[in-house]
Amino acid sequence: AQSVTQLDSQVPVFEEAPVELRCNYSSSVSVYLFWYVQYPNQGLQLLLKYLSGSTLVKGINGFEAEFNKSQTSFHLRKPSVHISDTAEYFCAVKSGGSNYKLTFGKGTLLTVNP
Amino acid sequence: DAGITQSPRHKVTETGTPVTLRCHQTENHRYMYWYRQDPGHGLRLIHYSYGVKDTDKGEVSDGYSVSRSKTEDFLLTLESATSSQTSVYFCAISEADFNQPQHFGDGTRLSIL
Numbered sequence: 001a002q003s004v005t006q007l008d009s010q011v012p013v014f015e016e017a018p019v020e021l022r023c024n025y026s027s028s029v030s031v032y033l034f035w036y037v038q039y040p041n042q043g044l045q046l047l048l049k050y051l052s053g054s055t056l057v058k059g060i061n062g063f064e065a066e067f068n069k070s071q072t073s074f075h076l077r078k079p080s081v082h083i084s085d086t087a088e089y090f091c092a093v094k095s096g097g098s099n100y101k102l103t104f105g106k107g108t109l110l111t112v113n114p
Numbered sequence: 115d116a117g118i119t120q121s122p123r124h125k126v127t128e129t130g131t132p133v134t135l136r137c138h139q140t141e142n143h144r145y146m147y148w149y150r151q152d153p154g155h156g157l158r159l160i161h162y163s164y165g166v167k168d169t170d171k172g173e174v175s176d177g178y179s180v181s182r183s184k185t186e187d188f189l190l191t192l193e194s195a196t197s198s199q200t201s202v203y204f205c206a207i208s209e210a211d212f213n214q215p216q217h218f219g220d221g222t223r224l225s226i227l
Contacts, residue, residue: 032213034118043118043155043204043218051213090156101172102147102216106156 002027002095006105014113015083021108023078023091033074033101034092035065044090061085081084086112117141118219120205126225133192135222137205139185146188147216148172148180148208150199157204163188193224 007022025031032051036044048059055067065076074091091105117140127133137146147162149172159172161180169180177199179191192199202223206216 032122034215041221044206046215046217049215059145059164101159104156104158 002031002093002101002103004091004093004103004105006089006091006108008108009106010111012111012113013081016080018079019077019081019085019110021089021091021110022103023074023076024091025072025074025091027072027093027095031096032094033065033067034094035063035074035076036090036092037061038088038090038107040087044073047076047089067098081110081112083112083114085110118205118207118217120155120203120219120222122222123220124223126227128196128227133195133224134206135190135203135224137188137190137208137219139188141207141209141217142185143207143209144185145208145210145216146182147208148178148188148190149204149206150174150201150219151204152201160190160203173227181221197226200224200226 003026005024013019034049035047037047038044047063048057050057050067058064063078067074088107088109090107092102094102119138121136148160149157158174160178161172163169163182166213181189202221204221205219208214208216
């Protein structure tokens with residue numbers, strides 16, 4: 001069975017500071033990993049995805065994530081955040097043997113303060 | 115943005131009434147999904163479809179049924195709504211299941227009194 005743990009439910013930061021949102025997964029087979037962002041009263045928007053190849057993945061809005069197989073992690077980073085990055089962020093995993101199931105973490109609320 | 119329309123966007127109804135939510139896509143994607151989002155639980159899969167008339171259960175399917183008679187439409191029905199089904203419901207689509215991401219609609223906020 002696959003599972004996702006987002007280690008922080010809330011992360012407050014100041015504008016222009018760097019941020020890291022942590023995500024760990026468990027799966028016994030190969031995985032595909034995703035980060036989504038949800039702004040208030042909206043659906044989820046894909047930030048980035050790891051399917052194979054380079055372990056450093058760049059996404060939209062200046063975010064990037066690094067796949068670490070030995071640590072079973074897929075942490076999301078941004079070197080300098082803006083007020084507009086305030087949103088909830090979800091990590092999700094799909095394993096090669098799961099057919100259709102995309103498993104989500106419970107989310108991390110990123111609040112960027114001036 | 116992926117062409118996904120959910121209707122209605124908001125609905126308030128009473129316990130025991132039937133409710134149907136609609137998801138319409140213009141992308142001709144094969145796979146469609148219904149999730150519910152609740153505080154502290156993230157998103158949980160209710161049902162999904164892998165083709166016209168081909169559907170299967172997700173992890174929280176009790177009390178819900180689905181139908182897909184056309185590629186573009188995926189309906190979620192609560193036969194007899196309960197207060198525990200108050201939630202935000204999201205539809206998602208994907209082009210092919212293997213390693214493609216899912217794209218989400220804007221959600222339906224359902225309140226059952």
